[in-house]
Amino acid sequence: MNLLKFFRSKIYLALTLIASVFIIGVLGYRFISDFAWMDALYMTVITVTTVGFSEVGPLSNEAKLFTIFLILSSVFIFAFSISIITEYILSRNSLQLLKKKKVKDQINSLSDHVIVCGFGRNGMQAAERLRTYKKPFVVIEKDKEIIEKFATEDILFVEGDANEDDILSESGIEKAHYLIAAMPDDAANLFVVLSARQMNKSLFIISRASLVTSYKKLLLAGADKVIMPDRIGGDHMASLVVMPDLITFMDQLGTEGKNTTNLEEVAIEDFSDEVDCNSLRDLDLRKKTGCTIIGYIEPDGNYIINPEADLQLKPKSKVIVLGRPEQIRKLHEMFHIE
Numbered sequence: 001m002n003l004l005k006f007f008r009s010k011i012y013l014a015l016t017l018i019a020s021v022f023i024i025g026v027l028g029y030r031f032i033s034d035f036a037w038m039d040a041l042y043m044t045v046i047t048v049t050t051v052g053f054s055e056v057g058p059l060s061n062e063a064k065l066f067t068i069f070l071i072l073s074s075v076f077i078f079a080f081s082i083s084i085i086t087e088y089i090l091s092r093n094s095l096q097l098l099k100k101k102k103v104k105d106q107i108n109s110l111s112d113h114v115i116v117c118g119f120g121r122n123g124m125q126a127a128e129r130l131r132t133y134k135k136p137f138v139v140i141e142k143d144k145e146i147i148e149k150f151a152t153e154d155i156l157f158v159e160g161d162a163n164e165d166d167i168l169s170e171s172g173i174e175k176a177h178y179l180i181a182a183m184p185d186d187a188a189n190l191f192v193v194l195s196a197r198q199m200n201k202s203l204f205i206i207s208r209a210s211l212v213t214s215y216k217k218l219l220l221a222g223a224d225k226v227i228m229p230d231r232i233g234g235d236h237m238a239s240l241v242v243m244p245d246l247i248t249f250m251d252q253l254g255t256e257g258k259n260t261t262n263l264e265e266v267a268i269e270d271f272s273d274e275v276d277c278n279s280l281r282d283l284d285l286r287k288k289t290g291c292t293i294i295g296y297i298e299p300d301g302n303y304i305i306n307p308e309a310d311l312q313l314k315p316k317s318k319v320i321v322l323g324r325p326e327q328i329r330k331l332h333e334m335f336h337i338e
Contacts, residue, residue, distance in 0.1 A: 011088060014081035021048055021074050028070065033063045048074035103156055104170070110136050111175040117162035117192050118183035119146055122208055122229060126180050127155065138171045163191045165199065173199050181207040181223070186214035190221055197222030253322070264291075264328050268317045270337050280319070281309040289334060290327035295320035
C-alpha cells in the first residue's frame with residue numbers, strides 16, 4: 001500500500017507538470033506574440049501535441065525560441081507522465097497478484113476452519129462473531145465492491161460464486177470443519193449445501209433459510225442445521241411481550257467474546273487431563289471456579305438440562321457452564337482451556 005501511495009504522489013507531480021506546461025504555453029504566446037487567449041491556447045495545444053498544424057500567425061525569433069523550449073519540455077514531461085502511469089498500473093496489478101497469492105497461501109495453511117458463503121447481513125454477523133472468538137474463517141463473496149470495501153479488515157476473501165466447486169476448493173473446503181451458507185437466496189444456499197456435502201462428507205453445514213418450504217429441502221440436501229433468521233426474530237419479539245423479564249435475562253447471558261461471555265461449552269477431555277473425574281460431583285466446578293454446570297451433552301448429541309451431580313461422565317461428551325466473565329476466565333486458567 002505504501003508503494004501505491006508513492007506512485008500516486010508521482011502521478012500528482014506529473015499532472016502538475018503537464019498543467020504547468022499548458023499554463024506557461026498560453027501565457028507565453030499571449031505576451032510574447034500578442035496572440036488572443038484562444039489563439040494562444042490553440043498554439044499551445046498544437047505545439048505540445050506536435051500535430052504539425054500551421055501557426056495562427058507569424059512568429060518572432062523570441063516566439064520561435066519559446067516554441068522550441070515548449071516542444072522539448074512537453075516531450076520530456078509527457079514521456080515522464082506516461083512512464084509513471086504505466087508503472088503505476090503495472091505495480092497495482094502486481095500488488096493485487098501478490099495480495100491474492102498471500103491470501104491463497106494463508107487459506108492453504110488453514111485446517112478445521114469455517115467457510116462463510118455470502119457477506120451480507122447474516123454473513124457479516126457470523127464473521128464478526130467468529131473473529132471475536134478468534135476462529136479462523138474464509139469468506140466467499142462474488143461482489144467485488146464488498147470485498148474491496150472490507151479489504152482492510154484482515155478478512156480472507158475468496159472472490160467468486162460459492163456454487164462453483166472450484167471456488168469451494170479454493171476456500172479450503174477439504175480441510176474445513178464448518179460451512180455457513182448465509183446467502184439471501186434459498187436456491188443458492190441449496191446448491192452450496194449439495195456441493196459442499198459431496199466435497200467433504202464430515203463437514204458440519206449450517207444454512208440460512210428464508211422460506212419454510214426450503215427448511216426440509218436444505219436438511220435433505222445435507223445441512224446439519226437450518227436457521228430461519230426472520231422466524232427467530234419474530235419469536236424473540238413475541239417472547240418479549242409474553243415474558244419480557246425472562247427474555248431480557250437471557251439476553252444478558254452474553255457470548256460476545258472471550259472477555260464478556262457468561263456461557264461456555266467445555267469438552268470432558270479438557271477436565272480429565274487435569275483431574276480424575278467420573279461424575280459431575282467430582283468436577284466440583286462451583287467450589288473451584290464459581291461456575292455452575294447447567295447442561296450436559298452426551299456423545300450421541302443428546303442434551304440433558306440441569307444434570308444431576310451424580311451423572312456419570314462419558315468420553316467425548318461436553319458440559320455447558322454458566323458464570324460471570326471473571327469466573328469463566330478462572331475456569332479457563334485452572335484447566336488450561338484454550
